[in-house]
Amino acid sequence: xxxxxxxxxxxxxxxxxxxxxxxxxxxxxxxxxxxxxxxxxxxxxxxxxxxxxxxxxxxxxxxxxxxxxxxxxxxxxxxxxxxxxxxxxxxxxxx
Amino acid sequence: xxxxxxxxxxxxxxxxxxxxxxxxxxxxxxxxxxxxxxxxxxxxxxxxxxxxxxxxxxxxxxxxxxxxxxxxxxxxxxxxxxxxxxxxxxxxxxxxxxxxxxxxxxxxxxxxxxxxxxxxxxxxxxxxxxxxxxxxxxxxxxxxxxxxxxxxxxxxxxxxxxxxxxxxxxxxxxxxxxxxxxxxxxxxxxxxxxxxxxxxxxxxxxxxxxxxxxxxxxxxxxxxxxxxxxxxxxxxxxxxxxxxxxxxxxxxxxxxxxxxxxxxxxxxxxxxxxxxxxxxxxxxxxxxxxxxxxxxxxxxxxxxxxxxxxxxxxxxxxxxxxxxxxxxxxxxxxxxxxxxxxxxxxxxxxxxxxxxxxxxxxxxxxxxxxxxxxxxxxxxxxxxxxxxxxxxxxxxxxxxxxxxxxxxxxxxxxxxxxxxxxxxxxxxxxxxxxxxxxxxxxxxxxxxxxxxxxxxxxxxxx
Numbered sequence: 061x062x063x064x065x066x067x068x069x070x071x072x073x074x075x076x077x078x079x080x081x082x083x084x085x086x087x088x089x090x091x092x093x094x095x096x097x098x099x100x101x102x103x104x105x106x107x108x109x110x111x112x113x114x115x116x117x118x119x120x121x122x123x124x125x126x127x128x129x130x131x132x133x134x135x136x137x138x139x140x141x142x143x144x145x146x147x148x149x150x151x152x153x154x155x
Numbered sequence: 156x157x158x159x160x161x162x163x164x165x166x167x168x169x170x171x172x173x174x175x176x177x178x179x180x181x182x183x184x185x186x187x188x189x190x191x192x193x194x195x196x197x198x199x200x201x202x203x204x205x206x207x208x209x210x211x212x213x214x215x216x217x218x219x220x221x222x223x224x225x226x227x228x229x230x231x232x233x234x235x236x237x238x239x240x241x242x243x244x245x246x247x248x249x250x251x252x253x254x255x256x257x258x259x260x261x262x263x264x265x266x267x268x269x270x271x272x273x274x275x276x277x278x279x280x281x282x283x284x285x286x287x288x289x290x291x292x293x294x295x296x297x298x299x300x301x302x303x304x305x306x307x308x309x310x311x312x313x314x315x316x317x318x319x320x321x322x323x324x325x326x327x328x329x330x331x332x333x334x335x336x337x338x339x340x341x342x343x344x345x346x347x348x349x350x351x352x353x354x355x356x357x358x359x360x361x362x363x364x365x366x367x368x369x370x371x372x373x374x375x376x377x378x379x380x381x382x383x384x385x386x387x388x389x390x391x392x393x394x395x396x397x398x399x400x401x402x403x404x405x406x407x408x409x410x411x412x413x414x415x416x417x418x419x420x421x422x423x424x425x426x427x428x429x430x431x432x433x434x435x436x437x438x439x440x441x442x443x444x445x446x447x448x449x450x451x452x453x454x455x456x457x458x459x460x461x462x463x464x465x466x467x468x469x470x471x472x473x474x475x476x477x478x479x480x481x482x483x484x485x486x487x488x489x490x491x492x493x494x495x496x497x498x499x500x501x502x503x504x505x506x507x508x509x510x511x512x513x514x515x516x517x518x519x520x521x522x523x524x525x526x527x528x529x530x531x532x533x534x535x536x537x538x539x540x541x542x543x544x545x546x547x548x549x550x551x552x553x554x555x556x557x558x559x560x561x562x563x564x565x566x567x568x569x570x571x572x573x574x575x576x577x578x579x580x581x582x583x584x585x586x587x588x589x590x591x592x593x594x595x596x597x598x599x600x601x602x603x604x605x606x607x608x609x610x611x612x613x614x615x616x617x
Contacts, residue, residue, distance in 0.1 A: 067504075068500070071500040071503050071504055071507075072500065074500075074503040074507065075458065075487070075496070075499045075500050075503050076462070076465070076483045076484050076487050077484055077487050077488055077491075077496055077499070077500070078481070078484035078485050078487075078488045079488065079496075080488070083493070083496075086493075087496075087497070087500070090497055090558050090559075091497065091500060091501065091504070093558070093559045094450065094497070094501055094558065094559055094562075095501070095504065097446075097447060097450070097559055097562075098447045098450050098451050098505075098514065098518075099447075100444070100447050101444060101447050101448065101451070101514075101517050101518060101521055102513075102517075104441075104444055104517075104521050104524070106517060106520035106521055106524065109520040109521075109523050109524060110520070110523055111516055111519030111520045111522070111523060112519055112520075112522045112523045112526060113351065113519055114351055114381075115337060115351065115522075115526060115573070115574055115575035116337055116338055116381065116383070116575055118380075118381065118383075121380035121381075123377060123380075130245075131227070131244070131245050131246065132244035132245055136244045137244055137468075139242070140241065140242070140244065140468065140469035140470075141467065141468055141469060142466070142472040149467060149468060151467055151479055151482060152476060152477070152478050152479050152481075152482060153478070153479075154478075154479050
């Protein structure tokens with residue numbers, strides 16, 4: 061398959077990336093090369109093979125649902141944002 | 156390892172490291188220094204020693220921290236504009252464990268932004284230079300840590316390895332590098348890349364030193380549910396291989412691997428024979444698909460992990476915004492490097508409807524075949540031997556405009572990562588041009604110390 065300009069624009073939208081015009085052309089070529097390369101897995105027979113999403117044998121690691129002391133306090137965390145007011149993070153109007 | 160005691164002052168060890176860091180500034184190993192705090196900590200340790208109080212196993216040992224580890228001492232950037240002013244609110248478990256043993260972080264090292272890359276050229280702050288040739292790359296993504304260790308600025312440095320980011324720069328700079336079994340060291344407080352293969356490890360100049368540092372960092376952490384029980388608890392000399400049989404991966408003795416590197420691997424195999432190991436060439440045809448599997452699985456996980464960077468709660472926020480959507484999309488455009496964007500987009504491609512089965516699911520099935528091939532091999536062999544990277548360090552700028560060529564660097568290092576296996580990069584020889592060439596040993600889960608034991612035994616053969 062060949063990656064088109066439309067594909068790149070669609071992927072940019074899925075990825076929440078605003079791309080300037082000068083970034084689009086090289087991305088068409090680079091993504092096309094990469095997709096061409098990874099497509100070689102088509103050659104491989106994986107009929108009846110189970111997928112591996114995690115390569116360790118643990119499942120459902122539980123812990124007690126208790127409140128623990130966290131090394132950062134509310135102020136530390138709010139200081140990380142650009143804008144806050146009354147202990148809340150501020151963003152532009154949504155509606 | 157030079158550790159502070161009655162005769163050696165921690166302050167002197169730290170001063171010496173800081174001076175060397177200045178002397179080698181042109182290599183650009185560091186993104187930021189931790190001078191004042193490091194000296195303060197050294198003084199505290201010296202006072203303890205003077206009073207006869209107990210100090211840790213790494214008392215006063217200066218080390219360098221890859222700048223994707225969080226530590227409340229300063230700013231963690233991940234070498235990306237997105238985090239260029241991010242004061243870490245927490246400290247990584249690995250860092251906390253080292254500091255509890257008295258190790259002292261003198262500075263944070265350069266990397267490819269978000270650890271995406273094999274040369275440290277994808278850093279927002281500019282590249283790091285190879286310790287043996289200023290015109291060549293450090294390797295990556297933990298390039299700054301590898302070079303800081305190779306130049307002797309620090310006695311050890313931390314790295315992270317998702318598909319080769321410790322092993323390849325270790326090989327390029329002639330130092331030891333360990334990528335442990337998946338789950339050995341907590342990932343808590345480290346900037347996530349690809350969660351199913353992210354591992355935390357280190358660089359040092361000897362097998363004993365990497366062993367000591369890893370033994371301290373290893374162990375279960377309630378804050379990272381993938382961590383496994385501490386198995387790094389033997390003396391290195393006691394971690395002897397049982398079979399004394401090594402598989403030499405035949406598929407990497409030809410096409411795609413530089414002749415000089417193949418020769419080095421064959422020479423190493425000969426040296427292993429002298430050390431009493433039986434060497435057998437083993438064909439593993441699935442190996443040649445490793446890179447394709449990795450460049451599906453890893454970008455998919457990257458796309459997911461990097462979706463949290465939206466300019467809202469922390470990190471960079473674009474100045475030019477009109478609405479909430481533009482906070483996200485303009486911030487991400489400005490905050491990420493081109494390679495970050497490519498990986499996010501490839502990840503969203505392989506995960507998107509219509510392509511999921513053909514790429515993502517297919518790759519995860521192929522991953523099972525790869526794991527099966529490893530399991531079969533480890534019934535016969537203690538370890539598998541191959542190169543770390545296809546060639547010695549390349550020139551700065553040589554591959555930066557061709558992402559696929561850059562990915563080819565990882566063709567041999569991504570394989571154990573996909574299977575969660577331990578792999579080490581041991582320094583071995585130099586190319587005709589004087590560039591270091593390391594070797595890679597891969598073993599079954601939790602055989603990390605055995606791999607170090609094997610490589611140390613081989614190193615000692617005259």
